[in-house]
Amino acid sequence: MLDAPKAPMSPAWVSELRLSCSWASRATDDSTAARKVTNALHLWGEYEEGEWFTRHRTDSFELFYLRMCLAEFMSSFIVGQCNDFADLLLCLQTSLGVPYRAVQRTHSLSQRTRPIDDEEWTLLYFRTKPLDVAHWGSSHYDGVSFWTYHQFCIERTSGRVWDSCIQFHPSHRIAVTGMPCEPDYRDYLVEAYIFGIVDAVTGIILDVREYTQPDFFWRPTPSGGLIPEVTAESIP
Amino acid sequence: MIRLMVLTTAWLTALSAVMQAAAQISLTAEPPVGKHEVQGVVVENDGKYQSTGYTPADLLFLLCEPDEIPGYTVVVREYRGHEIDGGTFAWMAPFGHTHVWLNVGGLSSSAKREELQCRVTRRWFPLERAQAYLARQIGSFIGLIGGGSIYVQVSLYQKRASQNYEEFQRESAALFYRGTPSGIPLGTESWYSLGPKKSTLSLCFVYDRSFVRVMSHPDPALGEAVAQSILYRLLIHPKGVVARAATPAVTLNGRTVQSAHLTALNGTVVAPVSVLKPFGVKVEVSRSVHFWHVTLQRGERWRRFVGRRARLMGR
Numbered sequence: 183m184l185d186a187p188k189a190p191m192s193p194a195w196v197s198e199l200r201l202s203c204s205w206a207s208r209a210t211d212d213s214t215a216a217r218k219v220t221n222a223l224h225l226w227g228e229y230e231e232g233e234w235f236t237r238h239r240t241d242s243f244e245l246f247y248l249r250m251c252l253a254e255f256m257s258s259f260i261v262g263q264c265n266d267f268a269d270l271l272l273c274l275q276t277s278l279g280v281p282y283r284a285v286q287r288t289h290s291l292s293q294r295t296r297p298i299d300d301e302e303w304t305l306l307y308f309r310t311k312p313l314d315v316a317h318w319g320s321s322h323y324d325g326v327s328f329w330t331y332h333q334f335c336i337e338r339t340s341g342r343v344w345d346s347c348i349q350f351h352p353s354h355r356i357a358v359t360g361m362p363c364e365p366d367y368r369d370y371l372v373e374a375y376i377f378g379i380v381d382a383v384t385g386i387i388l389d390v391r392e393y394t395q396p397d398f399f400w401r402p403t404p405s406g407g408l409i410p411e412v413t414a415e416s417i418p
Numbered sequence: 419m420i421r422l423m424v425l426t427t428a429w430l431t432a433l434s435a436v437m438q439a440a441a442q443i444s445l446t447a448e449p450p451v452g453k454h455e456v457q458g459v460v461v462e463n464d465g466k467y468q469s470t471g472y473t474p475a476d477l478l479f480l481l482c483e484p485d486e487i488p489g490y491t492v493v494v495r496e497y498r499g500h501e502i503d504g505g506t507f508a509w510m511a512p513f514g515h516t517h518v519w520l521n522v523g524g525l526s527s528s529a530k531r532e533e534l535q536c537r538v539t540r541r542w543f544p545l546e547r548a549q550a551y552l553a554r555q556i557g558s559f560i561g562l563i564g565g566g567s568i569y570v571q572v573s574l575y576q577k578r579a580s581q582n583y584e585e586f587q588r589e590s591a592a593l594f595y596r597g598t599p600s601g602i603p604l605g606t607e608s609w610y611s612l613g614p615k616k617s618t619l620s621l622c623f624v625y626d627r628s629f630v631r632v633m634s635h636p637d638p639a640l641g642e643a644v645a646q647s648i649l650y651r652l653l654i655h656p657k658g659v660v661a662r663a664a665t666p667a668v669t670l671n672g673r674t675v676q677s678a679h680l681t682a683l684n685g686t687v688v689a690p691v692s693v694l695k696p697f698g699v700k701v702e703v704s705r706s707v708h709f710w711h712v713t714l715q716r717g718e719r720w721r722r723f724v725g726r727r728a729r730l731m732g733r
Contacts, residue, residue, distance in 0.1 A: 200509060204500070226505030226560055230633060231611050231620050233589035256510045257460065257517045258541060258569065259560055264591050307593060317560050322635040325614040329591045416464075416522045418533065418580075 184215055185279030190246075190412040194277040197252050202274040212280045216344055217359040219274040220335075223346035224357070227261035227270070229316045229323055234262030236269060236410070237417065241290050241403050248273060249414040259317070267316065267347035268333040269410050275335065275344070282338040284407025288371070288400070289331045296377075296399060303377040303391065305399055306330070311373045314349040332371065336363065336407050343367045363402060372396040445474040448520065455512035458484075458494055465521030468529045470536055470576060474518045476659070477538035480572050480651045482644065484515060488725055489708050490542035490568060492516065493551060495559045503558035516540040532576045542568045545707055568644055569633040572652075574659050579629040583609045586622065594620075598645075599638055603684045605630070605649055612638060621645050626660035628652055650688055653681045670697045 183203070187194035205222035209215035235251040236244045246269040254260050261267050268285040275283050294305040307330045315323035334345040337360070345358035350370040361367045374394045378387040393399070443449045443456055448469060453462045461474050484492040492515035497508050506513075519537040523529050543551070544566055551562040573579070586609060587594050594609045598621065605623035612619060619638035622631045623645060630648050634641025652660045656678065666682045668675040668689075675697075680689040691701050691714060704711040710725030 200507070204507060205504070222504065228560065228563060231590065231592035231613065232594065232622070232631075233586050237589065239589060253462075253519075257514075258539060259505060259563060260569075317564065319561075320564055322564075322615075322618040323613055327614050328593055330593070331591050333591070416535070418523075 183277075183279050184209075184212060185281070187279055188276040188281055188283065190409050191273050191277040195248070195273075195414075198248070198273050198277045201252075202277045205274070206278055209278075213360060215278050216275050216280050217357075219278070220271060220344045220346045220359050221357055223261070223267065223271055223274065224316045224349060225318045226259060227255065227267060227316045227346065228259045229263065229267065229321065229347055230260050231263055231323070234260075234266050235417070236262075236265040239265070239291060241287075241292055242408055244269070244408070244410045246270075246273075246410040246412050247415065247417050248412045250417060261316070264329075264331075264333040264347045268335050268345070269412075271335045271344060271346045272410070273412065283344075284336055284338050284409050285333055286336045286407040287331045287333045287403050288329075290401055290403040291331065293401070293403075298377065298391070301379060304380050306376045306378045306387070306390070308375045308399075309373045309392075310371055312351060313371075314351075314355065316347055318349070326373070328376075334358070334367075338407055341402075364400065365396070368400050369396045372400070375399045445478065448473050451525075453512070455514055458492070458514050459516045459518060460512055460514035461518045461520065463520040465524040465534070467527050468524045468531045468534055469521050470531065470534050470574075472520060472536050472574070472657070472659075474520070476655070476657055477518045477520075477536055477572070477574070478516070479655060480538060480648055480659075481516070481540050481570060482542075482647060484540075484542075485707070487542055487568065487640075487644070488706075488710050489545055491545050491548050491707070492540065493543055493548045493562065496552075498554075498557065503560075505558065505560055534576055536574045537571065539569070539571045541570075566635050566637075567633075568637075568641055569631075570644060570648065571631045572648060573629045575627045575629070578627055579624045581622070581624050581629045583607055594622075598642055600642055602642075602646070604642075604645055608645075623649070625649060625652060628660050646683060650681065650683050653683070654679045670694070673697070 191198060202219055206215040206218040209218050235247040238245045251266055251270055261270055272283055272285050289305060295302050307328045310327045312325055313327060315321055334343050336343055341363045342360045343358055343363050350356040374392050375398055377391050379389040380387055443454050445456055445459060449461050449463050451463050451466045459474060494515050495506060495513040497506055517539045522535045522537060524534050543562060547562060547565045550556045556562050583596055592611055594611045596609050598604050598608055598610060605625035608623035610619060610621040618635040619641040620633050621641055632641045632645040653663055663682055665680055666687045668687055675693055677689050677693040691712060698716055700715045702713040712723045714721050
């Protein structure tokens, strides 16, 4: 360990330390340790779509069932979706004493509208550029994805991004280990935003438009990141 | 010297007790609290203060057997050292091909029985790739996973499962769709995603006190068939783990067909072919690791069911 563990791993869990210390062995500074555990989780963790080990999500909170996530990872390598990867990576890094870490999402869950041509349009989802989705190498979810948001780990002081869920452009293997959030990370990630006009009563999408500028609706939320609540309980 | 002998005797006694306890653990009884491995099945029992009464066998009943899906099999992960497989550590052992969690939530003294859950997971791999992994032509377990698999997770609750499509989609970054890829109904509610290449099925369904998740790559149709088989097994479970559907009335030659394994699956009557034997139907089974042929013959008439890649439920 490089320093005393930081929140949310303060105190650090033994089961978490076993992983983080193994993967970051021989690292002597924060950035090397952070890079090692980020790459290791991308190498050995399996992404699967859908709700897994995080619950009660708001723009400033989420609950991470770490014990269940570790149990699933150790039995099947499944980590879950981006929230689970980001939260687990946060725990791996902070258990080693790496400071100023939090998680952040590309977009708010609740504030997803912007006026376009005097009408209120809602972000439905965004289309990614080709991604190497965990695990490293050929995996089922490699390619272009359609996500309503994406969650990653940040350094709060600099806004730099660590993301073990994805690497960019499968043929080039660009790892996200301390990458500037803007423009690098944003421009590697986003291909297009898909907006719709949604009928407030029926929920039916009345019209759809696509915008291909990565900065058109880039809204990292919350601005300073959030630290999830970590629990050893079982998901009810 | 005497002290050493006493210590050695004590150690051997303790070891003997542990070995006896391990020998007594079976899949048909609730094991002691803790983690155990029995015949490739890793069982973790959290029921320190409360128990559902389910045994590992009750959970395993819900899954296809390890060798039941033609062309697929299960694999026990191996520890091969950090240089070859940096995701597998010796301290993660015991490894198994199937995991059963009993009485999850039961480690708390304030746990209530109705809040406990049990869960079982199993993963099947294409036979050739499984053999390549065991022959070390595939070095890491994640390398084996990358070539395709069918993963199944069944959660059993003591009360009605609370999952639903809206909540699941709200908590999911990826887009899911209601129903199933084929359009065939599944459980009370189901939803799915096919991944970016349309070759990776992630399918969930809810039925009464159960929540089931099936992931299949690269054969989504096979995953959906496996999901239907789980619903069938839920419906005929001898302990009534979910509410049973009304047993369909089936008559042959004026006689009622009776079987505890007879049920209706989305309007289709499903039963083991063995229930037809008393009616003069001969059953001939031919099976290999890739194919499963069942021929039913009654007098001059016959019908053959071909099980290939798990489409075993003849209609």
